[in-house]
Amino acid sequence: MSHPTFLGMPPFPEAAKEALANTQQRANLAKATATIRDKRARAVAEMPDWEHLRLAGAAVKDTVLTRLPELLEQLEERVTAAGGVVHWAADAAQANAIVADIVKAHDGREVVKVKSMATQEIELNNALAAHGIDVWETDLAELIVQLGHDLPSHILVPAIHRNRSEIRDIFVEEMGKVGRPAPDGIGDEPAALAEAARLHLREKFLRAKVAVSGGNFAIAETGTVVVLESEGNGRMCLTLPQVLVTVLGIEKLLPTWADLEVFMQLLPRSSTAERMNPYTSMWTGVTPGDGPQEFHLVLLDNGRTGTLADPTGRQALRCIRCSACLNVCPVYERTGGRAYGSAYPGPIGAILTPQLRGINQHPVDAQTASLPFASSPCGACFEVCPVRIDIPDVLVHLRAKVVEHKRGHLGTEGAVMAAMRATFTSPRRLGAAQRLGALGARVVGRRGRLRLRGPFWISAWFGTRDLPAPPGQSFRAWWRKQHDRS
Amino acid sequence: MTARDDMLARIRAALADHPATPTVPREYHRTLPDADVVGLFAERVADYRATVRRVSPAGLPGAIAEALRGRVVVPAGLPPEWLAAADVEPLHDDPPLSVQELDGADGVVSGCAVAIALTGTIILDGGTAQGRRALTLLPDHHLCVVRADQIVGTVAEALTRLDPSRPQTWISGPSATSDIELNRVEGVHGPRNLAVLIVS
Numbered sequence: 001m002s003h004p005t006f007l008g009m010p011p012f013p014e015a016a017k018e019a020l021a022n023t024q025q026r027a028n029l030a031k032a033t034a035t036i037r038d039k040r041a042r043a044v045a046e047m048p049d050w051e052h053l054r055l056a057g058a059a060v061k062d063t064v065l066t067r068l069p070e071l072l073e074q075l076e077e078r079v080t081a082a083g084g085v086v087h088w089a090a091d092a093a094q095a096n097a098i099v100a101d102i103v104k105a106h107d108g109r110e111v112v113k114v115k116s117m118a119t120q121e122i123e124l125n126n127a128l129a130a131h132g133i134d135v136w137e138t139d140l141a142e143l144i145v146q147l148g149h150d151l152p153s154h155i156l157v158p159a160i161h162r163n164r165s166e167i168r169d170i171f172v173e174e175m176g177k178v179g180r181p182a183p184d185g186i187g188d189e190p191a192a193l194a195e196a197a198r199l200h201l202r203e204k205f206l207r208a209k210v211a212v213s214g215g216n217f218a219i220a221e222t223g224t225v226v227v228l229e230s231e232g233n234g235r236m237c238l239t240l241p242q243v244l245v246t247v248l249g250i251e252k253l254l255p256t257w258a259d260l261e262v263f264m265q266l267l268p269r270s271s272t273a274e275r276m277n278p279y280t281s282m283w284t285g286v287t288p289g290d291g292p293q294e295f296h297l298v299l300l301d302n303g304r305t306g307t308l309a310d311p312t313g314r315q316a317l318r319c320i321r322c323s324a325c326l327n328v329c330p331v332y333e334r335t336g337g338r339a340y341g342s343a344y345p346g347p348i349g350a351i352l353t354p355q356l357r358g359i360n361q362h363p364v365d366a367q368t369a370s371l372p373f374a375s376s377p378c379g380a381c382f383e384v385c386p387v388r389i390d391i392p393d394v395l396v397h398l399r400a401k402v403v404e405h406k407r408g409h410l411g412t413e414g415a416v417m418a419a420m421r422a423t424f425t426s427p428r429r430l431g432a433a434q435r436l437g438a439l440g441a442r443v444v445g446r447r448g449r450l451r452l453r454g455p456f457w458i459s460a461w462f463g464t465r466d467l468p469a470p471p472g473q474s475f476r477a478w479w480r481k482q483h484d485r486s
Numbered sequence: 487m488t489a490r491d492d493m494l495a496r497i498r499a500a501l502a503d504h505p506a507t508p509t510v511p512r513e514y515h516r517t518l519p520d521a522d523v524v525g526l527f528a529e530r531v532a533d534y535r536a537t538v539r540r541v542s543p544a545g546l547p548g549a550i551a552e553a554l555r556g557r558v559v560v561p562a563g564l565p566p567e568w569l570a571a572a573d574v575e576p577l578h579d580d581p582p583l584s585v586q587e588l589d590g591a592d593g594v595v596s597g598c599a600v601a602i603a604l605t606g607t608i609i610l611d612g613g614t615a616q617g618r619r620a621l622t623l624l625p626d627h628h629l630c631v632v633r634a635d636q637i638v639g640t641v642a643e644a645l646t647r648l649d650p651s652r653p654q655t656w657i658s659g660p661s662a663t664s665d666i667e668l669n670r671v672e673g674v675h676g677p678r679n680l681a682v683l684i685v686s
Binding site: 018025028031032035036048049052053055056059060062063065066067068069072073082087088089092094134138139140141144157159160163167168173190191193194195197198201202206217222224230231232233236237238239240250258260261262264268272275276277278279280281282284289290291300301305306307308311314390422 | 488489490492493494496497498499501502503505506507509510511512513514515516530533534582584586589602603604605606607612618619620623640641642644646650651652653654655656657658659660661662663664665666667668669671673674675676677679
């Protein structure tokens, strides 16, 4: 089975234009984000200590980042002592190769998979397909995306851009090609669609030998890995197969078991807007007679150390992938997630993806460079972030990086800025410019407003904006006249 | 150089500016002073559309008998008197039941390790009357017995009672999804029916 890829997506403005033209998707997104925003607001409002939890959450995650080497070594030691095997993967290719080798060592031609952002980031499904290994996504939304030969568009609800009738059509068309078909005459009620997914995936769960998961948290002190979910597909994958492989970003650590008291409160309310998600699984290495008897933990870098090296940008590594920032973002609500061209859409994606791709170290491709500009930045994302990532601050910081990389290639914007600098740093040139402006205003101004038309680089900006016309004389000219008079 | 050495070296280099490790402010609430934790737990579990009943120790076998029928998975260590009044075919996990046998069972009855009032959460850790994780996963109906003294107020209190070396399942209501237009649907892969008996 082939899997679509984010590789080769156009820059954000182009992708956004296409997304905005999709009125069905815009309607689906507007409805869904409004629903989850309200629900989250209620779930948070009943917690009088919410702001204290956020402060603690941010500080715990900063602790992880500052102590990362020792905590990773501690985690490795504890997982190994409990019967697990720890692997280190510097990049996506290494991580994918490790997983493929483990699956092949067990004569595995298929794996069941729990939804995981890290494996989406490294496009594990494509890599395993190249080895002839079938990957079955078991989260309902991931299943919808996979069966629809589609790309995910939201961290929590990857099929948020699809409505029920589209989902029904995908199930009817595709389920039979890869397993148990959708029941005859199935309607588009969410309960019926969920039942179809239950029946379709059941046989895959019961026969699977190898499962692949991500992890929400890993406790350095104890070696415990934690996965939060809702449907029970996670429990199936984490419990029934004999072999379990978990791919974990190195920033996912928590120092101590007790730190879960903060994050098991912050994450569910921020993410699904519930007091607690239906199921959370926690395991430490291997437990004889219960669950997988072989456990592999793959620690993934893939650009995280580059992100960590930037004192302003490193706070993006606090992220616990709740998706609250997506749901409040006016840009995301209109464009949807796929326009961001990576597994991480929305405000967090706009700061995380460019950093994972190395924007802090070197020039990046046009699509990546467009991401820090994919925001207003209104600040709503910071308000809801459970670990207080100052996304607007990082956005502005990364925009400066993009401009820095552009030095030496003076584009239109650079040329305009250079002319502005020359003008504003000399009183003589400023005076001349103001006289010229006043003259120009008399020529093109109408009712005191300027409406500029011209080549595309002027019309692109002024096509939707106008300016007050400059006054007939500048303050400086007026002042000089007053003094000449006296 | 191995990937491990390479990654650790890069992390150390990334932290060359020696960012200070912060002191974690922990002013959030760790307990629920003066709360009726049993009442709150019952209310919060019911909010997830699980069935909740409060029973006396003497009334427990009768309540269990009413809630179960058919082939029922019985984890090791379940007090025999719990099933004294039930007309069921018990399936014991010794020798271990196959996934097909578990999938074909009508239900499972278990105890729990700890429960959290604030979030309506039941925690299983594979201890007495709970069994390995698959037992409470595959049957479509899960009846869970919670003693009042197992209920704590907050997540923080629950964590202090738990042993991280044991595999855990935290359960808050029946399995559910909101993946279709963010409409909540109870019952996907995990048990579609969760019934809780609170014994006090």
